[in-house]
Amino acid sequence: MNRLKGLIKSDWTEDPCFGGGVEKHREESGDWHFPHSGIGEANVGNSVVDALLRELSSRRRDEDAVYRRLDELEDRVVELDRKFREFFGERELPSGEFESWLEAVAGEAELRGMHVAFKSGIGLVAAARSLDELVRKLDGSQNDVSIGYVPGPTV
């Protein structure tokens, strides 16, 4: 900002936007249009420069705030994208031995609509048309097995 102020100050008397412009305007209209019109040309020029610098400084602050906000939004987008991929990205669920076996036998017509009992390392240990019947067949040993159902159109 100091560098910018120095550049503007050295040129203001020549630049029609600053001192030159103010002087020309005064000659043509006889009216300064500034509250400090009686103080002198240099002071009027400085007040214009100061006003512009204040405005530039203010804009710069606004721009910094916008860039900070953009950086924050970018971080949020990256994080949301990561979460989106985590939830919805293509990946396989950890499939247990029981689920894999059920999927494998889903196409077997004789098991469709049956309640089944599965034991790890052995496979099918019992099957029945109803859950109560299957549990009776297991006769108290149902805690050692996984009980499932091979979907089918049973009514």
Added chain:
Amino acid sequence: MLEGSFRRVYIGADATFMPFGRARVTRGGHTSVEVDVLLDTGASCNLISIDSASTLLGMTADDVRGGKPLRISAVGQPEVRAFGWQVDVELRGTTQSENTEVFRGVWLYVADGGLPVAPFLLGQLTGLQGRAFIHLNQVAKRRWLLRR
């Protein structure tokens, strides 16, 4: 959040995929074994067939008929009587899942007859109602997510 998978279901010669989870039922002091449950977002009630009542509710068929009466019609089936009992249902995605969700004091209706496709349906009424059910349809790797 619960996460589970879809299973292949054959209706006639055609296969389709439906979302299944694992559930156990608690009523009074009785807690059932864990069984398969169809997450049926199109069903109004939580339903089981009467030939699963002894295992899931710990009651005889005669006792079950003393529950809150309701008449229901399953898809393509004639209307049947059902009897409601208030239970807790503990749901998880698969036998490998660590996360569970307990639906407390929900009405589970026992249909006096068989049910199409699956003998245990978790439906909307005091079941899946108020939850977000997300179906991730990815070729052969279909998954579901259930969130509050």
